[in-house]
Amino acid sequence: xxxxxxxxxxxPRIFAHRGFAKNNAENTLDAFKSALxxxxxxxxxxxxxTKDGVAVLFHDDDLLRVAGLPLKISQLNLDELQVLALTDGxxxxxxxxALTAFPSARFNLDFKVWGVIESATEVINRLRAxxxxxVASFSDRRRVxxxxxxxGKVASSAxxxxxxxxxxxxxxxxxxxxxxxxxxVQLLQLPVNAGVMRFDNPKFISAMAKAGLEVHFxxxxxxxxxxxxxxxxxxxxxxxxxxxxxxxxRMQ
Numbered sequence: 322x323x324x325x326x327x328x329x330x331x332x333p334r335i336f337a338h339r340g341f342a343k344n345n346a347e348n349t350l351d352a353f354k355s356a357l358x359x360x361x362x363x364x365x366x367x368x369x370x371t372k373d374g375v376a377v378l379f380h381d382d383d384l385l386r387v388a389g390l391p392l393k394i395s396q397l398n399l400d401e402l403q404v405l406a407l408t409d410g411x412x413x414x415x416x417x418x419a420l421t422a423f424p425s426a427r428f429n430l431d432f433k434v435w436g437v438i439e440s441a442t443e444v445i446n447r448l449r450a451x452x453x454x455x456v457a458s459f460s461d462r463r464r465v466x467x468x469x470x471x472x473g474k475v476a477s478s479a480x481x482x483x484x485x486x487x488x489x490x491x492x493x494x495x496x497x498x499x500x501x502x503x504x505x506v507q508l509l510q511l512p513v514n515a516g517v518m519r520f521d522n523p524k525f526i527s528a529m530a531k532a533g534l535e536v537h538f539x540x541x542x543x544x545x546x547x548x549x550x551x552x553x554x555x556x557x558x559x560x561x562x563x564x565x566x567x568x569x570x571r572m573q
Contacts, residue, residue, distance in 0.1 A: 325507055326452035327427055327476040328535065330362045334557030335566045336429055337361035338540050339380060342409070342561065346387060348378045349411035350422055357426055360567035363455075365429040365539075365559050368416065369394040370437035371402055376416040376444060382433070395436070417444045425453070429478075429510075429559075432458045432467050442470035451475050457510065465505075478508035479534075488518055491528050503532035510537045510559065513550075526554040544569040 328334075340352025341359050353364050367380040372395055384390040387407050394402065394413075403412050419428070428450075432438060445454055451473045458464040461480035468477055479487065483502060487509070490498040509529055511520040519525075526536045538550050539559035547558055547569050560566045 325474060325476040327455055328507065330427070332556055333551050333570050334363055334535075334537065335361045335563060335570065336363045336365040336537065336539075336557060336559040337563040338365050338559050338561045340364060340366070341563045343564070346407040346409035346411040348380060348413070349407065350414050350419065351411050353419060353423060353426070356563045357423065359563040360571070361563040363427045363429050363557075364423075365431075366419070367431045367433050368437045368441050369433055370440055371399045372396055373398040374436075374440050375399045376437050376441040377402065377413050378416060378419055379413050380433075395434075415444075416441055417448065420444065420448050420450050420454075427453045427455070429455045429457055432456065432463050435463060435466070438463070438467045438470060442467055445475075446470075446472050455508065476507045477505075478510045478537075479506045484509060484511065487529070488520070488525070491525050496528075496532075499528060499532045503529070503534050506534065508535045508537060510539060513538055513541075513546075521550060521553060521555075523553045530554065530556075541566075 337356030339347035341356035342352045345351040345355055348366055356364055366378045368376050369379045370376055379394055383393045388405055389408060445451060451471055456464055456467045456475060456477040459481045461483050464477050464480055468475055487502050513521045529536050535556035537557040537559060538555055541547050541558045541560050542562045544565050547566055551570060
């Protein structure tokens, strides 16, 4: 594995998906606090940007699902957004608030939109949080653009296109191509399968590990499935149930 401070905790890695939202609204400071208290090693979250250009931690592009409001994040200024209570309680935090509130926590940040790159990278650089964030995006172009604006050595995970080509290279046995494709990233974060593609294959996981990549699976909430995937060689899981994951995987 490539050496990054972000990947220093002992395996397996437990990513709390949008925090631990069993008793809190997702992607809130309370959800992040609960995840860390439960024993999660990392917090998985998402980045959107407000109308006035502030990076906030939120998954959807609008407030309909979690607040019952047909308003887009990009249409609201920060002061308008942060007075809106979510249905399950709590408020949407800024990236700066989260990184400041949890100064030693490691965050897996999915850059959802192009417009958030400038704001998010400025905050990460200013707070010197580069060694405790991971840049993620389904778009490799967006991932690369964010990395270019970050100082120092920052971990990142492969976008969808790179994952697809890596999988094809694995099927064809192109080891040299796998290593070349793996070089710019440190992680693959995957569903168990995507259509006919099965990623929960010990040979595939092993091939990626030999190329220097960790393999994490999302979103895994059943203890038996957590155990199965780690047994296949996975290095971590992304889960809504950090409590179950900690109890299950720390006992192995």
